[in-house]
Structures are given as C-alpha cells and as structure tokens.
Amino acid sequence: MGTASAIQPERILKDLQQLWAQMAVDQADSGGVLRACAMTLVVAAEDAADAERVRQTVGVLMHNHPSRAVILHPGGSGSVLDARIFAECWKPFGKAQQICSEGIEITAGQSGYSEVAKFLVPLRVPDLPVVLWCRGTQVLMSGAEPGPLEPLFALADKIIFNSFHVADADSALQFLRRLRARGRRVADLHWTHLTGWREVLAHLFDDRALRPEEVKGSQVTFGGPSVTTGARYLAAWIRTALPGARVSLASGDGPPGLRSVTLSTASDHLTIALGSDHCVEVSGCGRHYRSLLPLASEEALMQEELGILGPDPVYERALSA
Amino acid sequence: MTEVRNPFADPLRFERRVPECAIVIFGAAGDLAKRKLLPALYRLAYDRRLPASFAIVGNSRTAMSDDEYRQRMHDAVKQFSEDGELDEELWKRFAANLHYVAGDVNDPQLYAALKGKVNAIGQANVLFYLSTQPSYYEVIVDGIGHSHLAAAPEGAWRRLIVEKPFGHDLESAKELNARIHAVFREEDTYRIDHYLGKETVQNILALRFGNGIFEPLWNRRYVNHVQITAAESIGVEGRGGYYQEAGALRDMIQNHLLQVMATVAMEPSAVFEPDAVRDERAKLLRSIKIMRPEEVDQYAVAGQYKGFRQEPGVNPDAQTDTYAAGTFFVDNWRWAGVPFFIRSGKRLPKRVTDIAIQFNQAPLALFRSGDGEQKTRPNLLILRIQPEEGISLLFLSKEPGSGMRLRPVSMDFNYGTSFGERSPSAYETLLVDAMVGDPTLYTRQDMVEASWTVIQPILENWNNRRFDFPNYESGTWGPAEADAMIAKLGRQWRNS
Numbered sequence: 001m002g003t004a005s006a007i008q009p010e011r012i013l014k015d016l017q018q019l020w021a022q023m024a025v026d027q028a029d030s031g032g033v034l035r036a037c038a039m040t041l042v043v044a045a046e047d048a049a050d051a052e053r054v055r056q057t058v059g060v061l062m063h064n065h066p067s068r069a070v071i072l073h074p075g076g077s078g079s080v081l082d083a084r085i086f087a088e089c090w091k092p093f094g095k096a097q098q099i100c101s102e103g104i105e106i107t108a109g110q111s112g113y114s115e116v117a118k119f120l121v122p123l124r125v126p127d128l129p130v131v132l133w134c135r136g137t138q139v140l141m142s143g144a145e146p147g148p149l150e151p152l153f154a155l156a157d158k159i160i161f162n163s164f165h166v167a168d169a170d171s172a173l174q175f176l177r178r179l180r181a182r183g184r185r186v187a188d189l190h191w192t193h194l195t196g197w198r199e200v201l202a203h204l205f206d207d208r209a210l211r212p213e214e215v216k217g218s219q220v221t222f223g224g225p226s227v228t229t230g231a232r233y234l235a236a237w238i239r240t241a242l243p244g245a246r247v248s249l250a251s252g253d254g255p256p257g258l259r260s261v262t263l264s265t266a267s268d269h270l271t272i273a274l275g276s277d278h279c280v281e282v283s284g285c286g287r288h289y290r291s292l293l294p295l296a297s298e299e300a301l302m303q304e305e306l307g308i309l310g311p312d313p314v315y316e317r318a319l320s321a
Numbered sequence: 322m323t324e325v326r327n328p329f330a331d332p333l334r335f336e337r338r339v340p341e342c343a344i345v346i347f348g349a350a351g352d353l354a355k356r357k358l359l360p361a362l363y364r365l366a367y368d369r370r371l372p373a374s375f376a377i378v379g380n381s382r383t384a385m386s387d388d389e390y391r392q393r394m395h396d397a398v399k400q401f402s403e404d405g406e407l408d409e410e411l412w413k414r415f416a417a418n419l420h421y422v423a424g425d426v427n428d429p430q431l432y433a434a435l436k437g438k439v440n441a442i443g444q445a446n447v448l449f450y451l452s453t454q455p456s457y458y459e460v461i462v463d464g465i466g467h468s469h470l471a472a473a474p475e476g477a478w479r480r481l482i483v484e485k486p487f488g489h490d491l492e493s494a495k496e497l498n499a500r501i502h503a504v505f506r507e508e509d510t511y512r513i514d515h516y517l518g519k520e521t522v523q524n525i526l527a528l529r530f531g532n533g534i535f536e537p538l539w540n541r542r543y544v545n546h547v548q549i550t551a552a553e554s555i556g557v558e559g560r561g562g563y564y565q566e567a568g569a570l571r572d573m574i575q576n577h578l579l580q581v582m583a584t585v586a587m588e589p590s591a592v593f594e595p596d597a598v599r600d601e602r603a604k605l606l607r608s609i610k611i612m613r614p615e616e617v618d619q620y621a622v623a624g625q626y627k628g629f630r631q632e633p634g635v636n637p638d639a640q641t642d643t644y645a646a647g648t649f650f651v652d653n654w655r656w657a658g659v660p661f662f663i664r665s666g667k668r669l670p671k672r673v674t675d676i677a678i679q680f681n682q683a684p685l686a687l688f689r690s691g692d693g694e695q696k697t698r699p700n701l702l703i704l705r706i707q708p709e710e711g712i713s714l715l716f717l718s719k720e721p722g723s724g725m726r727l728r729p730v731s732m733d734f735n736y737g738t739s740f741g742e743r744s745p746s747a748y749e750t751l752l753v754d755a756m757v758g759d760p761t762l763y764t765r766q767d768m769v770e771a772s773w774t775v776i777q778p779i780l781e782n783w784n785n786r787r788f789d790f791p792n793y794e795s796g797t798w799g800p801a802e803a804d805a806m807i808a809k810l811g812r813q814w815r816n817s
Binding site (some may be wrong): 237 | 327328329330331333334335338340369372373374476735
C-alpha cells in the first residue's frame with residue numbers, strides 16, 4: 001500500500017475506515033465484527049522477521065488489551081518506505097461476533113524514525129494511552145547518546161524494554177534510569193519476569209513465616225557469566241523492603257538467570273530455589289513446599305505490563321535503588 | 322491488633338494471597354458442586370490462584386472412593402467449565418488433593434471422619450461449604466460444633482459458607498443465624514449471594530463511585546424510576562419440588578435482587594472496606610419502606626405460568642409464584658418518591674438480568690422525533706448483568722439528513738470486548754474472597770434480616786390467599802396485573 005511519498009496518515013486512517021466497513025459487510029451473516037481499542041501500541045521491531053513475530057504476539061495481546069497496533073520495522077535507510085494496514089480478529093468462546101483490533105505496519109529506515117514520530121501523532125487513538133514496546137537489546141546499550149528510537153520516546157506514556165539478554169546489566173540499568181529521570185515511564189520485561197519469584201517471597205511475609213525485622217541478611221544467586229538485570233532488580237527490591245538487612249549478590253552454577261534467594265535470620269535460613277517443572281522450592285524456617293511460577297512467555301509478560309499504565313512505584317524504587 | 326504491612330506487597334502485580342487451606346464441601350455430589358464449585362476451584366488452580374497444597378474434601382451420602390469421586394468431578398468439570406478444554410495434566414495435580422468422605426450429615430461419625438481427614442491433610446485453615454438442601458444446614462453446623470471441627474489452632478481460621486436461602490422467612494432466618502452463631506462467629510460466616518460476585522454487579526460500585534459524572538444525577542431529582550429485571554426463559558427444569566416451596570419472591574427477589582437494589586441505591590461508604598460497604602448496603606435495605614398489609618395488592622404481583630402445575634414433582638394445585646413483581650420505595654433523602662420496580666420470573670420471553678435507570682425527560686421538547694411528533698424520550702442507563710455483561714446509555718441523536726429529527730441511539734460498553742477474553746465467574750471471586758477473609762461481597766446477618774423484613778408483608782399476604790393461577794402464558798412478560806401495577810404509577814416495563 002503506497003510508497004514513501006504516498007504515505008499520509010489521513011490516507012491510512014481512511015483505509016482503516018474502509019477496512020472496517022468492508023469487514024462489517026463480509027461478516028454480517030456470521031455475527032458481525034466489533035472494533036475494540038483501549039490503547040495505541042507502538043512496537044519497534046528489530047527487523048522484518050521480528051515484525052512478523054510481533055504480529056503474532058499482538059494477535060494474542062489484543063484479547064486482553066485491544067489496541068491500535070503500529071508495528072515499525074527497519075528497512076533500507078532514511079525515509080519511510082511503506083505502510084500497510086491489517087486487522088486481527090478473534091471470536092470469544094461461544095460467541096458469534098468477532099472482536100477485532102486494527103494495526104498499521106510501517107517500514108522505515110531507523111534514521112527515518114523522526115519522520116515516523118510525526119506520522120504517529122495523528123495515527124494514535126485520541127484520548128487513549130500510547131505504549132511503546134522497544135524490541136531487542138541494542139537500544140538499552142545505546143548509552144547516553146540519543147539512539148534512533150529517541151524521537152518515539154516523547155510520544156509514549158509508557159516505554160517497555162526487555163533487558164533479559166543484555167550482556168552488561170549495569171549499562172542497561174543506567175539507560176533506564178536516565179530515561180526515567182527525564183520523566184519517561186519505563187518498564188522492563190526482565191522485572192516482569194520476576195513477578196513469580198517476588199510473589200512467593202512476599203507470601204512468606206503474608207503467612208508470617210518470617211517477620212521483616214527478623215531478616216538480617218539476604219543473598220541473591222544468579223547463574224551465567226555475569227550479573228543480570230534480574231538479579232540486580234531483585235537485590236534492590238529486597239534492599240528497599242528490608243533496609244536493615246545486608247543484601248548481597250552471588251554467582252552460582254547453571255545457565256544465566258536467577259537461581260535462588262536466601263533470607264537469613266539470627267537462627268535460620270529460608271531459601272527459594274529454582275526447581276524443576278517451572279517451580280521454585282521453598283525450604284527453611286519450618287517451611288518446605290513447591291510453588292509454580294507463572295508463565296514467562298513474551299505474551300504473558302506483555303499482558304502483565306500492559307495492565308499497568310499508571311505509575312509503578314515498586315518497580316521505580318527497585319530501578320532507582 | 323494492628324495489621325503489620327508487608328514490605329514486599331505489590332498490589333499492582335500480585336493477586337490476593339490465598340493461604341494454605343482446605344475446603345470441606347457438604348453436598349459435594351450435588352448439582353451446585355458439579356456445575357459451579359468444582360469448575361470454579363479448578364479454574365482457580367488453572368490460574369495459579371491456589372497454593373500447591375490446597376485440598377478439597379467432599380462429602381455426600383453416596384458411598385464412593387476418592388478415585389471414584391475424582392472421576393465424577395473430572396467429568397463434571399469437563400462438562401461444566403465454560404472456558405474450553407480441561408487440561409488433563411493440571412487436573413492430575415489438582416485431583417491429587419481431592420478427597421471424599423461418605424456419610425450422612427445426621428451421623429456424628431461423619432464429623433469424626435471429616436476431622437480425621439482434615440488432620441491427615443494437615444491444613445490448619447478450613448473453609449466449610451454448605452451446598453446441601455437448606456433443611457440440613459442446622460444439623461451440619463451442629464455437627465461441626467459438637468465435633469470441635471470449628472475450633473481452629475492458634476493463628477488459623479475456620480470459616481463457613483452458607484448458600485441461600487437463608488431461612489424461608491424472617492423468623493426462620495433469625496433461627497438459622499442463632500444456630501450458626503452458636504458455632505461460628507459472624508465474621509467467620511459467609512452467606513453467599515452469587516449475584517454480588519458477578520463482575521457487573523461489582524462494577525455498579527465502580528461506575529457510581531469511580532466516576533464523577535453519574536453520582537450527581539443519581540437521586541430523586543434526576544432519576545424517574547429504576548427497573549430491575551431478572552427473567553428466565555426456562556421453567557423449573559426438574560427442580561419443581563424445591564421450587565414450589567420457594568417461588569420467585571423468595572428465590573430471587575428476597576436475596577439477589579434486593580442486594581442488587583441495595584448496590585444501586587446505597588450511599589458511598591467512607592472507605593472501600595468490607596464492613597463499611599456492607600454497612601451502607603444494610604442501611605439501604607433498612608430504608609426500604611415496608612408495605613402495609615393493605616398496600617400489598619397495590620405494590621406486589623404474583624404470577625404462575627401455564628404448565629407449571631404439570632411439571633414433575635409439582636403439586637397440581639400449587640400456589641407457587643413463578644413470577645413476582647414488586648414496587649419498592651426507599652425512605653431517604655436521595656430516593657424519596659422514586660419507585661424501584663423489581664420483577665423476576667420463569668418462562669419469560671428471554672433470559673436477561675438488567676437494571677434500567679430511567680432519567681427524567683428533558684423539560685421541553687424542542688425537536689421532532691422520527692414520526693414527526695414533537696416529543697422527548699427519557700434517557701436510560703442500562704446495567705446489563707447477563708447474558709451480555711455491560712452498560713448502555715440510551716440518548717437521542719439527530720437522524721442524518723435535512724431537518725432535525727431525533728432518534729434514540731445506544732452507546733454501549735461491553736465487558737467482554739473491553740477487558741479481554743474472560744471475567745472470573747462469581748464463584749471464583751467469592752471463593753477466593755472467603756479464603757482470604759474478605760467478606761465485602763457476602764451478605765451479613767443484618768442484611769439478611771432486613772431483606773426478609775421487606776418481603777415479609779408480601780409473603781404473609783400471599784400465604785393467606787388463593788390465587789387464580791395460572792395467569793400468564795409461557796413466553797410472555799408475565800401477568801397483566803404486573804403491567805397494571807407499574808401503569809398505576811405512570812410507568813411501563815421495558816420489554817425489549
């Protein structure tokens with residue numbers, strides 16, 4: 001649909017209207033379609049193949065977070081090359097009517113993202129939040145220099161990254177802190193990945209298995225060659241929750257990722273350790289049980305993040321600690 | 322004792338913690354357990370809301386082994402789960418903690434056996450669920466009390482969930498409460514009204530008190546009247562024996578619909594905490610004007626569909642109300658003079674539960690409607706509870722083209738499409754609430770007694786008269802007297 005010179009937001013919006021009108025006609029006899037939208041989700045894909053994966057992910061996300069998805073992927077250099085529209089539909093269990101969300105896929109050179117940012121202003125859905133999902137780790141390694149995605153940051157109410165695979169955790173965290181300091185609301189799927197662990201730990205204090213003042217120290221053990229952002233986050237979170245406890249990081253065996261968390265009292269230790277079958281095992285202080293971790297698929301992590309569009313004070317404290 | 326804040330709490334991310342506990346279900350082979358309770362518990366396990374050690378102990382008279390009971394419940398969950406296929410791997414883990422104890426609730430040995438099972442499972446926290454015929458409630462509560470099953474170890478809890486009906490009139494409700502309180506404290510007693518667990522009923526509070534635009538209109542100055550309808554297209558479907566003793570007034574209005582009315586009409590609570598919210602609901606129920614005996618014929622209508630007396634198990638001379646409608650007024654400043662019309666019936670044209678708040682018309686008709694007449698139409702705010710959960714606002718809009726002709730249009734919010742694929746079922750919500758100790762959506766003793774007090778004059782009138790039943794055809798909106806009841810006050814039912 002169109003070339004660089006032909007791409008105009010007004011035209012894209014008109015094409016979307018026509019798409020919906022046509023779908024309404026096509027589906028009239030089978031329950032019709034319902035156009036649903038709760039936000040604008042802009043996704044900066046790494047490349048064309050990644051954009052294809054994003055399309056599939058967006059199809060899953062829209063069940064809980066119907067949105068106008070704008071998928072950007074780099075192609076060639078310089079200006080915007082192409083744009084096309086699409087719709088993702090699903091039929092709720094037992095219902096005749098399909099629920100559909102709309103999308104726009106834009107191919108642009110990364111140097112053309114400032115032009116894309118101008119396009120996005122009219123393309124975002126009025127009065128609804130804009131979430132920017134930055135795929136890949138390159139952006140987190142861009143240091144203090146403004147990266148190619150910089151023009152998009154100003155448009156977003158929330159910017160989601162994923163530091164899971166970054167080699168240099170400290171650089172990634174510095175990048176996120178800088179962005180946060182500039183007033184941008186940021187999120188990191190590696191933090192989201194920790195929710196299951198954090199929930200197990202929090203429940204120990206709900207159950208009174210431990211009292212906060214009893215905990216004198218804590219150790220977060222990670223696998224792999226270097227400390228991960230996840231381990232840093234968890235240690236920071238424990239430190240902010242238990243300011244009186246000594247919190248340390250330790251390298252352990254096994255593949256990269258979190259291996260265990262130990263909380264020590266004056267007389268005992270309680271350990272939450274990664275076990276088999278996607279479980280963690282809790283042992284010590286009179287407790288011994290297994291707890292299932294939630295799904296950590298990209299879709300599941302994004303579902304969780306898209307459910308939090310306002311401030312996330314717990315994450316922000318952990319990031320800044 | 323002051324609650325110690327958990328420094329690791331993250332309410333944006335973590336669901337409320339269901340503590341390690343067991344649930345003992347009396348009537349565990351019955352319809353409610355099969356259709357609602359086990360599917361809800363399985364779904365909670367599927368959503369990882371239950372601790373790994375969570376255990377279920379089922380009881381009924383039927384002799385069967387743990388494995389036979391597991392197989393029955395497997396089939397029931399498979400049949401009645403509304404969310405697609407059963408995950409067989411998950412079921413295996415879930416069923417490993419599913420136990421069964423056969424026994425008659427009148428037999429003290431049963432409670433000794435249950436106590437042994439609970440001790441063997443090793444759960445200190447136990448939730449008892451009465452899912453039997455109501456006539457067994459008292460004997461079960463007594464059995465729990467005599468066997469000391471209700472005595473929790475230090476720091477643990479024992480709670481009781483009671484299914485409706487909570488008595489069959491005011492006096493019996495008071496008796497039941499007294500028997501329960503001999504064993505369980507009121508704060509450990511959870512009277513379930515599954516309507517209050519429905520997302521859309523909870524959303525009434527969000528709509529009213531979370532938005533700035535509705536509450537200023539939510540009073541007698543702007544609201545003309547309120548209609549609450551709970552219609553079923555089906556008949557008694559094999560429950561004739563039970564239903565002929567209950568009737569629509571007891572089965573629906575006394576509990577579900579008066580609670581819904583209380584939610585629609587209550588004052589905002591100062592804080593969103595269980596007793597604060599329940600205090601306001603209770604205050605509203607106590608503010609409903611009690612009909613004088615001579616007013617009952619004017620403000621209440623009973624109906625029975627043709628064919629009810631031919632249903633299996635129904636007395637051929639039954640005086641049961643398969644339809645009931647009432648006009649209620651609230652004696653407070655907000656609602657003085659505003660009628661609340663409530664109706665519920667079986668074999669009506671369709672299955673629908675909704676609340677329609679009809680606002681006063683614009684004071685002056687400036688425009689012509691589609692038929693050329695110069696008139697206004699009232700705005701309607703419709704809170705749809707089932708089957709399509711959502712909210713609609715009806716208002717007038719200009720028809721396209723020349724001239725200024727107006728036509729009513731609907732602005733719709735649909736729960737399913739705005740919030741994704743699934744809302745938890747009412748039983749999921751309410752079971753979690755009971756396990757975490759949040760009674761906000763449960764009915765308190767004073768609320769039960771207040772709603773029976775409202776209904777009692779109607780019951781007394783209807784019990785002491787002979788109706789010329791049947792008085793409505795299946796597939797219609799009930800007896801003509803119901804239309805006349807509302808017409809006397811210058812209104813008409815929304816039959817759409």
